[in-house]
Every structure is written in C-alpha cells, then in structure tokens.
Amino acid sequence: MALVEQGLDQQARDLIDTAQPTEPWETAVANLLRAHCRPVAVPLPRADLNQAQHATASF
Numbered sequence: 001m002a003l004v005e006q007g008l009d010q011q012a013r014d015l016i017d018t019a020q021p022t023e024p025w026e027t028a029v030a031n032l033l034r035a036h037c038r039p040v041a042v043p044l045p046r047a048d049l050n051q052a053q054h055a056t057a058s059f
Contacts, residue, residue: 004036009038
C-alpha cells in the first residue's frame with residue numbers, strides 16, 4: 001500500500017505477483033490488493049474481479 005500511496009502502482013503489483021502465499025487466505029488478500037493497486041483510469045478486468053470475489057467468498 002505504501003507503493004500505491006507513492007504512485008508506484010506497477011511496482012506494487014509486481015511485488016504482489018512475486019509473493020508466494022503459503023496460506024489460502026493470503027491468496028485472497030493478494031487478489032484484493034492486486035485489484036486495489038490498479039490505476040484509476042484502467043478498469044479491473046472482469047476475470048480479475050471474479051477471481052477476487054471468489055477467493056474472498058470462501059472465507
């Protein structure tokens with residue numbers, strides 16, 4: 001979130017993408033963070049939205 005606050009959206013997404021979750025809830029959080037780290041002008045693709053919703057609905 002610190003990277004996003006600094007306007008470094010791509011670096012934030014890269015950091016999330018290189019993380020290796022070991023618990024199922026970590027994957028759900030990563031999906032939500034990835035969705036939040038998108039630039040405002042770029043809408044979240046439907047597949048990514050569905051993935052984030054599905055991952056969080058199981059908790």
